[in-house]
Amino acid sequence: MNIIKLNAIDSTNSYIKENAVKNNFESFTVVLAEKQTSGRGQLGTVWESEQGKNLTFSILIKFLDFKITQQFYLSMAVSLAVLVVLKKQFEATFYIKWPNDILADKDKVAGILIENSIVGNFIKNSVIGIGLNVNQTNFSKEIEHVTSLKNISSVEIDKEKLLIDVVNSIEYFVEFIYRKEFLKLKEMYMNTLYKYKIPAMFVDKNNTVFMGKIVNISVEGQLVIELENEKTRKFNLKEIKFASR
Known part of the structure; x- marks a missing residue:
């Protein structure tokens, strides 16, 4: 080393x-x-x-x-x-x-x-x-x-x-x-991923607050979140954050 x-x-x-x-x-x-x-x-x-x-x-x-x-x-x-x-x-x-x-x-x-x-x-x-x-x-x-x-x-x-x-x-x-x-x-x-499959409040880059849960990570490394209507959205770094921890 x-x-x-x-x-x-x-x-x-x-x-x-x-x-x-x-x-x-x-x-x-x-x-x-x-x-x-x-x-x-x-x-x-x-x-x-x-x-x-x-x-x-x-x-x-x-x-x-x-x-x-x-x-x-x-x-x-x-x-x-x-x-x-x-x-x-x-x-x-x-x-x-x-x-x-x-x-x-x-x-x-x-x-x-x-x-x-x-x-x-x-x-x-x-x-x-x-x-x-x-x-x-x-x-x-x-x-x-x-x-x-x-x-x-x-x-x-x-x-x-x-x-x-x-x-x-x-x-x-x-x-x-x-x-x-x-x-x-x-x-x-x-x-070991924080809040994996646990419903949580998120804020997107437009300051829109929404409920969702992390369900996957895409091949490109994007965060995949399932929304309340069961549809999924992908987010890049700095496009989303937890509303609170």
Whole structure:
């Protein structure tokens, strides 16, 4: 396991993308930063992290024949990998909130950002950025529904050991992609998905509130919701959110 440790960097994802080729990074190279000055979440959102308290890192994963149309399986694999480690080590109910946030009960404890390098119809490699709230206990009041592992457990967490556990878990779950066991990955993902098959209130991009339940994830990674009239609608990221948690 090749781990590159940095004190501060704008973004660990950007660092890998800028240096992977010229430095010949091997697959599963990890870049870890104590502080990210421009940490990013999905669709350009900002990831807040107190210096030295959390795990903010990225992993390079290389593929040989991973089709673009299959890319959401990587999101499934990585979110499952993080969730399984946390479930084994901490007393809380953990879920995956579509597409790949990790919740402890109803509060976000980890976020994942995946950026792919594409050649033709295939993904050549992926850079996976992970922000995991570990020992930070106070968060900005502007950010709702967020917690940390220390808040859950009331003890200081060994970040280095947790990092190794998570990376090993990611390697394990990425093997499902290498073996093309996509149906197994999806089954595990759906079984841990927050509010799966449970009626809930949603808000769409037009601020329309409606009742529905999550019944599936499309091949493209869209959220499939069954409405009260039993018809289904598909939603992309940022087109829908829970009305409340």
